Amino acid sequence: MSDQRSMIRDAMQAIAQRKPGKSKLVYDKTKRTIVAVSEGVPTPQALNITADDADMFGVVTLSSGWLRDKWSSLTKAGSLPVGFSSWDDGDALTQLELCIQGSGTHAAATLVLGQQQGQASEGIVISIVPTDKPTHRSDVFVSPDNIAYRGELIEPAGPAANPRDVVFADIEPQLDLRRAGILETTVLKDRTVLCIGLGTGGALVAVELAKSGVGHFILVDRDRLSVGNVVRHPGGISQVGRTKVNVTRNLILEKNPGAQVEVHVMDVGFENRDVLAGLVQASDLVICGTDNRQSKLLINELCVSADKPAVYGGAFRRAYGGQILRVRPKQSPCQQCFVSSLPDEASDVEVSSQDDADAIAYSDRPVAVEPGLSLDVLPIATQLAKLAMLELLADKSSTLNVLKRDFDAPWYLWLNRPEPGTQYADMPPLSESRDEMTINRWYGIYFERDEQCPVCGDFLSGLAAAYGLDSTQLPALPEKE
Amino acid sequence: MTWTMAQRQRLALENQILQNEGFTQFGVFHHPADDTYSAGGTATTSVGRNYHVFCMIPPSYPTQRPSLYITDPNPLLNFNGVAISRLGVSHAMHTLEPNTLGWVQICHWRADRWHAGIVLQKVFLKAMLWLEAYEQHLATGRDLADFVRTMQEAA
Ligand SMILES: [Zn+2]
Numbered sequence: 001m002s003d004q005r006s007m008i009r010d011a012m013q014a015i016a017q018r019k020p021g022k023s024k025l026v027y028d029k030t031k032r033t034i035v036a037v038s039e040g041v042p043t044p045q046a047l048n049i050t051a052d053d054a055d056m057f058g059v060v061t062l063s064s065g066w067l068r069d070k071w072s073s074l075t076k077a078g079s080l081p082v083g084f085s086s087w088d089d090g091d092a093l094t095q096l097e098l099c100i101q102g103s104g105t106h107a108a109a110t111l112v113l114g115q116q117q118g119q120a121s122e123g124i125v126i127s128i129v130p131t132d133k134p135t136h137r138s139d140v141f142v143s144p145d146n147i148a149y150r151g152e153l154i155e156p157a158g159p160a161a162n163p164r165d166v167v168f169a170d171i172e173p174q175l176d177l178r179r180a181g182i183l184e185t186t187v188l189k190d191r192t193v194l195c196i197g198l199g200t201g202g203a204l205v206a207v208e209l210a211k212s213g214v215g216h217f218i219l220v221d222r223d224r225l226s227v228g229n230v231v232r233h234p235g236g237i238s239q240v241g242r243t244k245v246n247v248t249r250n251l252i253l254e255k256n257p258g259a260q261v262e263v264h265v266m267d268v269g270f271e272n273r274d275v276l277a278g279l280v281q282a283s284d285l286v287i288c289g290t291d292n293r294q295s296k297l298l299i300n301e302l303c304v305s306a307d308k309p310a311v312y313g314g315a316f317r318r319a320y321g322g323q324i325l326r327v328r329p330k331q332s333p334c335q336q337c338f339v340s341s342l343p344d345e346a347s348d349v350e351v352s353s354q355d356d357a358d359a360i361a362y363s364d365r366p367v368a369v370e371p372g373l374s375l376d377v378l379p380i381a382t383q384l385a386k387l388a389m390l391e392l393l394a395d396k397s398s399t400l401n402v403l404k405r406d407f408d409a410p411w412y413l414w415l416n417r418p419e420p421g422t423q424y425a426d427m428p429p430l431s432e433s434r435d436e437m438t439i440n441r442w443y444g445i446y447f448e449r450d451e452q453c454p455v456c457g458d459f460l461s462g463l464a465a466a467y468g469l470d471s472t473q474l475p476a477l478p479e480k481e
Numbered sequence: 482m483t484w485t486m487a488q489r490q491r492l493a494l495e496n497q498i499l500q501n502e503g504f505t506q507f508g509v510f511h512h513p514a515d516d517t518y519s520a521g522g523t524a525t526t527s528v529g530r531n532y533h534v535f536c537m538i539p540p541s542y543p544t545q546r547p548s549l550y551i552t553d554p555n556p557l558l559n560f561n562g563v564a565i566s567r568l569g570v571s572h573a574m575h576t577l578e579p580n581t582l583g584w585v586q587i588c589h590w591r592a593d594r595w596h597a598g599i600v601l602q603k604v605f606l607k608a609m610l611w612l613e614a615y616e617q618h619l620a621t622g623r624d625l626a627d628f629v630r631t632m633q634e635a636a
Binding site: 270273292293294298300301336339453454455459460463464468469471474475477479481 | 497501512518541592596598600
């Protein structure tokens, strides 16, 4: 009987982890019950059970890293207190040390090395006992002295009341493993990304980069998350009132707990120029998701002078489309080159907050707040994140390298709909077009860097030449009191 | 504030452009006492009135937009005899935030349209246009915006 129970448990874990196990679960039509049978045993009268059918036991998750750190204390004292965040009426107990954001309900437990002796104490007890199970399993912990252990749960109400598995979360190796196939490198761990502007697009990009394994973030934004933001921003209702940098920091840590995240609640303006210059200097890549021209041009100037690549992204008004500009200083056009050569494109921005509206309005001529749908911002954010990844991987070999051929233009354009009143209003339907522009496609667009750009080129000689002046032979300026 | 060599060179060049291109009523000036720069001069409108225009060169110039003020006459009155500075940011008058001394700030380029490729010669040209529109406003009572409608769009 207990043999059948442990076989069921093994089979369920195998199903849940999408891995072959020693046994499989079937529904026995004659017994009208679920049984575990050894793999390879034919079961003509039974229905195979898949991962989708399987219901997991409750799970207690312990931090492997924490346990390794505390191992000598545990072996000395024999037991240690451990705290959990209790989720879904106790269905999942997650060790507090793993939680970036807790459930609000705490459960206390005692970790005991070896079998529990004598009377069971108050509350939950987890016995850590040696095992001969293979060490790659998530329910096996390998101690610093290289012995395999498993956890056994003893609850006051008795073991049958609320069956739970004890699993060990070893975060870094487990997350790295999932990324290894496509990136073939852990170089992103050492990369620092400066994310300026953490509205919907900026926050989405930051979280995507965290998932991909970027290890260092510097976040800059001055705003707090408002209720109105929640329909678009990855931050939720529980986070309303917090600064967007702190909300995003938690979202990043939820995806990459090992990441280092520095936050600055700060306006992206000329008054903070020196601080911003320092942050640019400290980063490998700058992602600018602000939606006003002055902040983009300020960041552009700082990035060009520090020789740091930058990616600028934004939605058009009501997010009918969006664009991305990638700047490799002195190699590709910069934001100033963009503004000079394509002034209309550069100024079509989404007005997603009252501050944005105020910035472009006269007080007797208000501008409406017209944010777009989250759905329409997402494609821009994902493309921006991908371009950012390519910059961060630089010359490192990865499966993504083949994309460098496709993403070699400086400017990317995306249209969500044929917005009336724009040059895209008369685009053919997606289903009919072969050569003309349509919605839902990325366009990589080439334009020339301005050799006489005031930011990335030699503006002064060009200007002097245009006015027939010799810029090296100018008289000193008149002086005034 | 320390100015970069590129900033100092640019300001010297901007002044030379003003002098060479027939904008000699304006100039760029260095203030050695605190190592700051300003630009300005006295503009004369087609009806022969004089206005003094002035701007401090901001520390992040040219990426940062310079604010241009009319410092004389002060107060500058509208058709109804009201100080224009009391109107604040006004589309009708094409003005931005006045400064604390009550100087009227002319909207030459809005901050969201400004970029480092714009030279002071063009800023002063905009100021001259604004003053002509202001003269029209005084004569007719119509909004200044009626006369300089395209000012913010023009590059
Ligand atoms: Zn440039």
